[in-house]
Structures are given as C-alpha cells and as structure tokens.
Amino acid sequence: MLTIDSLRAWGADIETGLNRCINNEAFYLRLVDKCIRDEAFVQLKASVEAGDLARGFELAHALKGSTSNLALDPVSRPVTEITELLRSRTDTDYSVLLNQIMSERDALINLL
Amino acid sequence: MNEFTPGIDLTGTDLELRSAGMKRHVLIVEDEFVNREILTAYLESDYDVLTADTGAKALEAVNAHADTLSLVLLDLILPDMHGLDILRKMKEDTKSARIPVIVMTSDTESEVESLNIGASDFISKPYPMPKVIQARVRRTIELSENRDLIRWTERDHLTGLFNRDYFYRYAGQYDTFHPHESADAVVVDISHFHMVNERYGKVYGDEMLKRVGRELRALMDASGGIACRREADTFLVYGPHRADYADFLDRLSAAAGGESRSRIRLRMGVYADVDKSIDMERRFDHAKMAADSIRNDFNTAIACYDISLHEKEMYAERLLDDFQEAIDQKQFLVYFQPKYDIRPDSPVLYGAEALVRWKHPELGMISPGVFVPLFESNGLVRDLDHYVWREAAAQLRDWKQRLGFCVPVSVNVSRVDMMDPELTDTLRGLIADSGLSFTDLHLEITESAYTQDAKQIIATVSRLRDMGFVIEMDDFGSGYSSLNMISTLPIDALKLDMQFIRTAFSEKGNTRMLEITVDIARALGVPMIAEGVETEEQMLKLKEFGCDVVQGYYFARPMPAADFEPFLLKQKATDY
Numbered sequence: 001m002l003t004i005d006s007l008r009a010w011g012a013d014i015e016t017g018l019n020r021c022i023n024n025e026a027f028y029l030r031l032v033d034k035c036i037r038d039e040a041f042v043q044l045k046a047s048v049e050a051g052d053l054a055r056g057f058e059l060a061h062a063l064k065g066s067t068s069n070l071a072l073d074p075v076s077r078p079v080t081e082i083t084e085l086l087r088s089r090t091d092t093d094y095s096v097l098l099n100q101i102m103s104e105r106d107a108l109i110n111l112l
Numbered sequence: 113m114n115e116f117t118p119g120i121d122l123t124g125t126d127l128e129l130r131s132a133g134m135k136r137h138v139l140i141v142e143d144e145f146v147n148r149e150i151l152t153a154y155l156e157s158d159y160d161v162l163t164a165d166t167g168a169k170a171l172e173a174v175n176a177h178a179d180t181l182s183l184v185l186l187d188l189i190l191p192d193m194h195g196l197d198i199l200r201k202m203k204e205d206t207k208s209a210r211i212p213v214i215v216m217t218s219d220t221e222s223e224v225e226s227l228n229i230g231a232s233d234f235i236s237k238p239y240p241m242p243k244v245i246q247a248r249v250r251r252t253i254e255l256s257e258n259r260d261l262i263r264w265t266e267r268d269h270l271t272g273l274f275n276r277d278y279f280y281r282y283a284g285q286y287d288t289f290h291p292h293e294s295a296d297a298v299v300v301d302i303s304h305f306h307m308v309n310e311r312y313g314k315v316y317g318d319e320m321l322k323r324v325g326r327e328l329r330a331l332m333d334a335s336g337g338i339a340c341r342r343e344a345d346t347f348l349v350y351g352p353h354r355a356d357y358a359d360f361l362d363r364l365s366a367a368a369g370g371e372s373r374s375r376i377r378l379r380m381g382v383y384a385d386v387d388k389s390i391d392m393e394r395r396f397d398h399a400k401m402a403a404d405s406i407r408n409d410f411n412t413a414i415a416c417y418d419i420s421l422h423e424k425e426m427y428a429e430r431l432l433d434d435f436q437e438a439i440d441q442k443q444f445l446v447y448f449q450p451k452y453d454i455r456p457d458s459p460v461l462y463g464a465e466a467l468v469r470w471k472h473p474e475l476g477m478i479s480p481g482v483f484v485p486l487f488e489s490n491g492l493v494r495d496l497d498h499y500v501w502r503e504a505a506a507q508l509r510d511w512k513q514r515l516g517f518c519v520p521v522s523v524n525v526s527r528v529d530m531m532d533p534e535l536t537d538t539l540r541g542l543i544a545d546s547g548l549s550f551t552d553l554h555l556e557i558t559e560s561a562y563t564q565d566a567k568q569i570i571a572t573v574s575r576l577r578d579m580g581f582v583i584e585m586d587d588f589g590s591g592y593s594s595l596n597m598i599s600t601l602p603i604d605a606l607k608l609d610m611q612f613i614r615t616a617f618s619e620k621g622n623t624r625m626l627e628i629t630v631d632i633a634r635a636l637g638v639p640m641i642a643e644g645v646e647t648e649e650q651m652l653k654l655k656e657f658g659c660d661v662v663q664g665y666y667f668a669r670p671m672p673a674a675d676f677e678p679f680l681l682k683q684k685a686t687d688y
Contacts, residue, residue, distance in 0.1 A: 019241060019242070020150060020238070020239060020241070020242065021150065021153065022153055022154070022242050024153075027149075027153060031146045031149055031150070034145055034146060034149075035146050058189065058191065061189050062143065062144050062189070064218070064237075065144045065146070065147050065187075065218070065237050065238075066144050066145070066146035066147055068237065068238035069146060069147055069150055069237065069238045069239055070146060071238070076238075087219075
C-alpha cells in the first residue's frame with residue numbers, strides 16, 4: 001500500500017509535495033496514485049522510440065507538471081530533462097533517460 | 113491612454129453580481145488531472161471552480177460564462193491547441209476581453225509572450241506554495257474589478273470611449289504630457305442622426321455610433337489623442353494638431369456607413385491650435401460653434417473656428433437674449449417704404465411695405481439682414497411678425513381715422529407663420545380688433561415657402577385669400593418654383609426678387625431674365641412688383657418691360673410712420 005513513509009523512502013520530497021496538497025495526506029496519496037498509473041509514461045516511451053518527438057514532448061511536458069508538483073523528484077528530474085530535450089527536438093539517444101524514468105516509475109508501482 | 117479594449121461591453125450585471133457577495137467564478141484550463149486537482153483544491157473554498165481539460169472545452173466555457181467569469185487559469189500546453197491561441201481568442205472577443213487570465217507555464221519565453229497578449233499574471237510550474245497562488249488569484253481578480261469599476265464610471269458604455277467628464281480631465285492630462293505641442297479640439301456630429309434612429313431603429317443607430325467610436329479609437333491609436341462621446345451623436349476629439357481633417361472625416365464617414373457603404377454625412381467643427389490658456393470646455397465650445405455654423409450647409413462638412421466666428425456668435429447670443437425685452441419695450445420700429453404704380457404717366461402711390469428695424473438701446477440701429485435670419489432659425493420670427501402686424505395695423509387704423517385716407521400696407525409672413533395652425537385665426541382677430549378691412553393688409557409670402565411644403569402652404573394661402581387678403585408672392589425668382597406650379601398658385605401679385613434687379617442692371621447688364629419674369633406675371637394676369645429699384649434708368653427699363661409697381665430707393669427709403677404721412681397726404685390731394 002502506498003504510504004507517506006514508503007514514498008519518502010523511495011525519494012519523494014514529502015514536505016514539498018504535502019505542502020502543495022494543503023497538507024492533506026489522503027489527497028496527496030490519491031494524486032500520487034493517479035500519477036503513477038498514468039498511461040503517459042508508457043506512451044512517452046513508445047512515442048520517442050517510434051521517433052515521434054512532438055508527441056513525446058507533449059507527454060513529457062504533462063508528466064513533468066504532475067510529477068514535479070507532487071515532488072516525486074527521482075522521476076520528475078529525468079522527466080524535466082527529457083522534456084527540454086524533446087522541446088527542442090534534440091536528435092540524441094533518449095534510451096538512457098527513458099530507462100531511468102521507467103525504472104523509477106516501476107519502483108513506484110511496486111509501492112502500490 | 114488608449115489601451116482600452118475595443119468594443120468592451122460592460123453590462124453591469126457582472127459587477128453587480130460580484131459586489132452582492134456571491135462566489136466568483138474561476139475557470140481552470142488544465143489537461144493534467146493532478147494539476148487540475150491541486151488547483152481546484154486551492155480555490156474551491158473561495159470560488160466556484162469550473163474546469164476544462166482541452167482548449168475547445170475552455171473556449172466553450174468562456175463563451176457560456178463570459179459575463180460571470182472572474183478569472184481564467186490557463187495552462188499553455190493543451191492536447192488540442194496552444195494556450196496562447198486561447199488567450200488571443202479571448203482578448204479579441206469583446207465579450208471575453210475583460211476576463212483576466214493567469215497563465216501557468218514552466219517556460220520563461222511563454223511568460224513574456226503571454227503578458228504581451230494580455231495575460232494578467234503567470235504562475236510557474238511546479239506550483240509555488242498554495243498561499244502564493246491563492247493570493248495571486250485574489251489580487252488579480254481585485255485589480256480587474258477595480259479596473260472594471262473605473263471603466264464603468266469613466267467610459268461611455270455604448271462606444272467604450274471616455275464619457276464627457278472624464279474626457280475633459282484626460283484632455284487636461286494630455287496637455288500636461290504634451291506641453292510644447294499644439295493641439296486641436298474637434299467636435300464631430302452625425303447629420304440628422306435622429307432621422308437615422310427614426311428610419312432604421314435605435315439598434316441600427318447604436319451600431320452606427322459604435323462603428324464611429326471604433327474608428328475614432330483606431331485614429332487615436334495611430335496619431336495620439338483622446339476621444340469621447342459627449343452625448344447622442346456628438347463626439348469630441350482632443351489631440352495633436354493636424355493641418356487637414358479631410359481624411360479623418362472620410363474615415364469616420366465610411367465607418368458610420370458601415371457595410372452598407374452609404375455615405376453618412378458628418379459635420380465637423382475644428383478649433384485648431386487651441387489657446388491653452390482658456391479652459392478645456394470653452395475650447396470645445398469654440399469647436400462646436402464652428403460645427404454649428406455649417407448646420408444647414410450641405411456643401412461643407414468641416415468648419416474651422418476663428419475669432420470672427422466667435423464674435424458673430426456672441427453678437428447673435430446677445431440679440432437672442434435681448435429679444436423679449438425689445439418686444440416689450442417696443443424697440444422694434446416699423447418703417448414704411450412706398451410702392452409706386454408706374455403704369456400711369458406720373459407714378460401713383462400704390463401702397464407700402466411694412467419693414468422692421470431694431471433700435472437697440474446699446475447697439476444702435478440693427479439691420480434686419482442681421483436679426484431676421486437669426487430669428488427665423490429659431491422660430492422667434494413668429495413673435496416678431498405678430499408684433500409687426502399689430503404695429504402696422506394700428507398705424508393703418510390711425511391714418512384712416514386721422515387722415516381719412518390710406519393705402520394698402522404689405523407685411524411679411526414668414527415660413528414659420530405658414531406652419532402655424534392658428535395663423536388664419538390670428539390674422540382674422542387682428543383685422544377685427546383694428547377695425548380694418550382684409551384688403552388693407554397685403555400678405556407677402558416668400559416663394560421658397562411654397563416649394564417647401566407646397567400642399568399645406570397652398571391650402572393655407574387659399575384660406576387667407578378666401579378671407580379677402582391680397583397675397584403677394586415675395587422674392588419671386590429665388591425659390592425655384594416650377595412654372596407649372598406657379599400657374600396653379602393662389603396669388604394676387606408677384607414680387608420680383610431684388611437680386612434680379614441687381615443682376616439685370618449690373619455691368620454686364622442682362623435683362624433677358626427680367627423680361628421673361630415680367631412676361632410670366634403677365635401670363636398669370638397678376639401685377640408685377642419690383643423692389644430694390646435705385647435709379648431712374650432701372651425704373652424706366654422696368655416700365656418698358658411692362659412691370660407694374662416699383663419699390664426702392666429711387667422713390668424713397670423705408671421711413672418711420674411720421675415721415676410716410678406726407679406721402680399719403682400728397683396722394684390724397686391728388687385723388688380728390
């Protein structure tokens with residue numbers, strides 16, 4: 001079960017995240033739960049691997065907003081990084097960042 | 113000073129709603145569920161929160177709640193369109209332009225662009241702490257409502273231009289910011305606007321005013337300056353001096369016509385390069401005076417104020433102010449100018465015309481050429497005519513009683529009198545009270561009166577004629593009557609326009625028209641009276657052409673009653 005402690009152990013900035021959710025733990029956890037289950041993670045990986053950087057940017061940008069608002073730092077850091085690369089459609093090897101994002105997200109899913 | 117959003121329509125309902133203590137409505141446009149939830153959580157205790165997760169839904173919500181939305185929180189990256197496009201659409205639409213928008217973005221470049229397009233503020237991502245967002249939302253709504261209130265009070269609600277009071281204040285400020293530049297005060301009127309309203313309805317009229325307002329704003333944006341709608345169809349403009357207002361007027365006129373492309377006639381009074389030492393309202397009085405000077409001149413659309421116009425206007429005002437006292441104190445004098453029948457070998461006194469003079473206690477003798485047109489323009493001439501008729505009738509009666517002799521006296525009946533439903537009763541009463549007979553008083557009715565509202569005039573004239581009055585058509589040849597019409601008119605004499613005599617006997621002397629005119633009188637079987645005859649040569653020529661009666665300096669100037677008496681006595685002696 002997703003808890004404040006398990007999220008903190010995983011690396012979330014709990015104080016910031018909670019504060020942003022008006023210090024309502026249940027509300028925070030509900031949003032994190034929703035965020036973790038977001039299809040956008042899988043779609044982001046698929047789009048970028050298929051070379052659709054424009055769609056990749058939209059998805060990354062959306063994930064950046066929600067993960068950083070919830071202070072899910074271990075995942076929001078690589079998401080922010082990939083968002084900026086995708087914004088400028090940088091031609092680079094995205095696999096490292098994508099793998100990092102997916103593994104952090106898998107770690108989160110394991111907390112559920 | 114011209115940042116005002118075009119065509120804003122402050123209906124007042126929104127302001128009233130909000131000041132009545134109701135929860136304000138806030139729209140959150142955000143496609144990300146998490147973000148939407150967080151913002152909603154921040155705001156829902158203080159506001160009624162609406163949400164939209166796509167651009168299309170956002171625009172739909174804005175349209176549906178344009179009157180009541182207090183704020184839009186707008187995410188820039190949306191699945192179907194860019195947030196900046198939504199912002200642009202909102203600011204272009206008059207209905208939603210007033211709604212403040214806070215843009216939510218993590219990208220600095222978009223922040224600047226969104227502020228340029230009209231966003232009130234921005235909130236960065238990740239979000240700052242809840243209290244920060246709540247405070248910014250509250251502050252943005254507050255500022256916008258204060259601005260709405262200020263607009264509500266300082267603007268004309270139809271056109272969005274300043275209203276009169278604030279206009280004068282901002283015009284003063286304009287001077288403060290442009291102390292060394294010359295400025296113009298301009299008044300623009302739509303000619304016969306009440307007719308536009310009457311013919312096409314108020315909605316059409318209002319649309320026309322809005323179009324003119326929009327064009328004025330565009331002109332002000334381009335050149336600097338400010339504009340207001342003073343009232344109804346009168347607009348005021350204060351701005352940098354222009355050498356020429358023709359283009360300015362053309363643009364406004366085209367705007368007034370709108371898609372119909374019909375030419376709407378505007379009238380413009382310009383007080384150019386204003387004297388900044390006189391107060392602002394007076395400057396616009398000057399411009400208005402210039403505009404009024406071409407009220408009835410359809411060939412001129414722009415008039416400029418100058419000092420002579422001012423003096424003329426002041427003089428006219430003075431005469432209008434003094435009119436009633438002049439009537440009460442009998443400052444108006446009735447003069448008599450003899451008319452002679454020139455058909456016999458030696459001319460015979462045929463009658464006289466009663467003419468009015470004004471002996472003003474301070475301004476001296478004033479020519480009727482100055483005050484009659486003035487009183488004609490505002491209807492006072494009716495009172496003046498009645499006064500002259502009474503005075504002339506009393507004088508006639510006096511002569512009849514004392515001298516036992518008189519000749520008919522003609523009096524002028526103005527156009528205004530002809531429209532007076534009580535005219536026949538007034539004249540009948542006059543004759544009865546003075547103990548005269550109808551034939552003693554000839555009525556001079558100007559030709560142009562016949563052409564103006566022919567049917568009614570002809571009916572009135574016929575009634576007067578049936579009563580026994582002798583009708584002389586005055587200023588004949590100046591009113592463009594058709595020959596066909598003249599033949600059917602109820603008249604007893606044609607009185608030739610003085611200008612005919614002047615032209616006929618001018619240096620290039622063309623008497624052809626004069627001859628034709630005399631022939632017309634001949635054909636109608638009525639006597640022809642020529643006025644303004646000054647020389648023996650003129651008199652003899654007229655006699656040769658067949659003119660019957662002559663009036664003018666050649667015989668005598670208009671004179672007081674006492675001076676006219678010897679003319680009567682001489683004629684009386686000849687008759688017996």
